[in-house]
Each structure stands twice: as C-alpha cells, then as structure tokens.
Amino acid sequence: MSFEPIWGAPIAWYLFLAGLGGGAFVTSAFLRWRHPEAVNMRKAGHIIAPVVVMIGLVLLMIDAEAGLHHPLRFALLLHNPFSVMTWGVVFLAAFMVIALVVLLLDFLKKRVPAWLEVAGVVFAVCVAMYTGALLGVCKTFPLWNNALLPILFLVSAMSAGAASVLLVGALRFAGEFEVVGLLKKAHYCLPLVEIVLVAALCFITSYNSTAGFDSVMGLVCGSWAPLFWLGLVIVGLVAPTAVETWLLFFAPKEFEESSKARMVSVGVDACVLVGGFLLRYLVVMAALPVVFVM
Template structure:
C-alpha cells in the first residue's frame, strides 16, 4: 500500500476546503449581504486545508518517526509533492488573510478573491495529481481524468459543507444563492460521468498495465470494494443527493427540513468514499 486512509482524508479535506473557499467568494460576489455564507466558506477553507496539510506532514511516508523527511521534500523541485506544499502554503496564506479581512471589515478586495479562487482550483486539481507521485504505475490513477474528477468532487464537497453550515446558521441569504440548487444536480451527474470514464480508461489499459487496470476495476465493481463503491459512493454519495435535490425542487418546503441536511451530508460521505476507494482499490503494474 503506497498511500493509506490518512492520505484519503487529507485529499478529502483539501478538496473540500478549496471548494468551500470558492463558494464563499462567489456568495460575496453575487450577494454582498451574504455575510454568513461567505464567512462560513472562509472559515471552512483554511481549517480544512490546514488540518489536511498537517495530516500530510505527519504521514509523508515517514510518520512521526521522521518528520524532517517532509521538509526535505521542499528541496526537490522535481517532486509533485514539493509544488503541492508551495501551492497549499500560498492558499492557506491567502485564506487566512481573506478570513481576517472578512471578519474585521465585512469585505475582501476582489483581486485577492480572484487569487484565492485560482489557488483553490490549483489545490483541488493537485490532489488528483499527488497520487501519481508514488513512483509506481497505477492505471486507476489516470493523470488525465483523476485531477478533473477530484476538482469536480472538491466543488461538490466544498459547496455541501458551506450550504450545510448555512442551514445550521439559519442564513437567509442561502435563498439568494439559487445556483447551488443547479450545482446540486449538475455536479453529481458530472462526477458520475468522470468516474465511468476513469473506470473505462483503467479497464482499457494495455500492455503491462492491462492486468492491473482490470484488477482495479474488478475490485471496485464486483470485488472487495464493491459494497462501499456501489452503496457508499454511487448510492449515498451521488444518487441520494441528486434525488433529494430533485425532491426539494418539486416541493420547496422540503428545503427547510431534514432533507437539506441529509443531502449535503451524503455529498460529504461520497467525497471521502471516492478518495478512499481510488486509493485502496488501485492495483500497481507488476514490475518485471
């Protein structure tokens, strides 16, 4: 096992934090009075990414027995992880500054918002590239599809976290952010399509990667990880939020009840399950 559940949780938290920041900023742009929603996004972002980064430092394939190994990565510019650390650090710095400004003045400069959004997109995409820094070939960790899949999933998880916080805070401005109802329908469909593409590309791997690709897909769809894949990711993480969003569209009064909380919690479960399964079901190409 190259990576483990600690890295899965890091990938989830980093993606969720990046997505939360983006929604917080968009809320401020579209609805200047959406102070609670924006603040929720700006609080979730640095906390989630900061905790996730700390977990990455603790793990770093070294653990607490050799924490200096993590800092040694900064001297290796050819490492994806090194650039990831730089990206995470820049995002955390901007995120903390944005939070402080929002807390004190109730507004943030638009240029800093834009810088933060660009860094957030970079963080979310980077989490899909980190797995490729394992020095072994894993067909399931396709570097063309996985960063995009993790980017979409990060948006889903981050938006869900902020909306969930908004409901808990009884933020009336959520009603003014109706685009979140659309993203609640579009993002699960897009994520499901990208998962299907990822599995098809892994299954279609040829040469020495063919056996590993087929084994990875089989582990997810019919093997050891079939139950968490179909139930945890597909049903709970994708189908349930989509169905609940449709129900809330048909009967708006449902949005004021438990259905809204359940839908967002399901998205968060699916976001973690995606990363957990992508890590644990991946089979490495056999080295001759």
C-alpha cells in the first residue's frame, strides 16, 4: 500500500512564489515587446523572478526535511524521466539559470538577447504550469487531480507576476507606470479568467467523487468558506476586477493619471497577490483524499 504526501502552508508558499517568479519574468518580456520604454519596470521583473523562486525553493527544502539536511538528495529526482518532479527540477533549474543570467546582464547594463528572453519565457510558463501538475499527480485527492489545475495556476501566476511588476512601477516608476496601458488591460483580463476557472474547478471536482464533493463543500460552505469567499473571491478576484473596471473604463482622465489613482492601483495589485497565495493555500489545505474501505 502506498500513501500520498500531505502538504501544508510551506508548499502553498512555494507554489505561489514559483508561479509569481515565472509570471514576473513573462511580464518583463511583455514589456520589452509592447512597452520598450518601461526599462526600469522590466528590470524590476527580472529582479523579482529569481529572488522569489529562490525563496520558494528554500521553503520547499525546509518542508522536505531530508532535502534540508541532505540537499544533494534532490539530485536523485533526476533519475526518473517519467516523473513530474523530475521535469519540475529541470524546469526550475533551467529557469533559474536563465533568470540569473538575465539579471546579471541588467546589472552590467548589457542588452539581454531576445533568444535568451524567449527561452526564459518558455521555462517560466513551464514552471507555472508545473506547480499545478505537481499536485495533480496525487490521484487520491480529487481537488488536485484535475486537468484544470495547471491551467488555473498558470493564469494565476501570470496575474500575480504582472501585479508584482505593476506594484513596483506604481510605487517607484510613476512615469513608466502611466504608459503601460496595454499591460494593465492584459492584467485586467486575467482575474476574470481565474473566476471562470475556479468555478469550473469546483463544479467538476464536486461531481467526480464523494471526496471531491466534500472538498468543494469545505471551500464554499464549510470551515474554509470565510477564507474562500472573503479572501480569495472578494479580495483576490472580484474587488480588483471591479476597481480596475472603473479605473480603465469609467474614471475621469485627470484622476486616472493622478497619484491617487496609482495608490488605488497599488491596493488592487496587493489584493491580486493576496488572492494568488490564497488560491494555492486553499487548494492545498482543503483537499480531502478518497477513502478506500477494505
């Protein structure tokens, strides 16, 4: 008989930070493509990406005590090419190398080659999706073992990464923040997609098994309901979408370009980051296993 691993808050932080790092790198690449004038915001994304992923990896090692005391044991994960964890190690290692090289080039004030940034984007997307696939291999947890989870985590990672870069831009680089309108509009769409994916994940999971139904009930009307509705849905998804709708489409032009509008955007982006973490935390903590009766 085999037992699935039971994960807690440190893993939720790891999943969030890994996705955030990938999203921040993709956001920097997007700025290079559509807003090349936002140089400082792009560099901020290049700093955020490797730093937060590195913090996430440290948390992973702390949670996996054997790896903490014997870090070289993580190399053993590379022996199985059919393992999701093996591919996760490959994706993370490649992404970290590229992200650190890009960061070094920024500090040396050298131009980052386009091919290197494209490679970084590919591995950033792989890392973001891997965080969902890592949970998905635990087949006895219906809330995790769902094909929508990697897609949901990818969209959430892109949203959190964009929010982190926009947050830095609003606080430090006001001039650049005002001209990245296309990034703001792209970021505005992501929580809308997340709302649909969260609803679909809950609907599908609730119908696939008793454990899945109980997991979803725990989220929507059980012990996790206050955190789910108030934290994830209201603070993390609905409120940012509502405020951004007003800022982008209904706010007077003079207010949209004011310092007050930037502070409102800071609050919105902070809420998105809170929602990004709570999504992982709730998915990890609320999942119930299938019970086999002998």
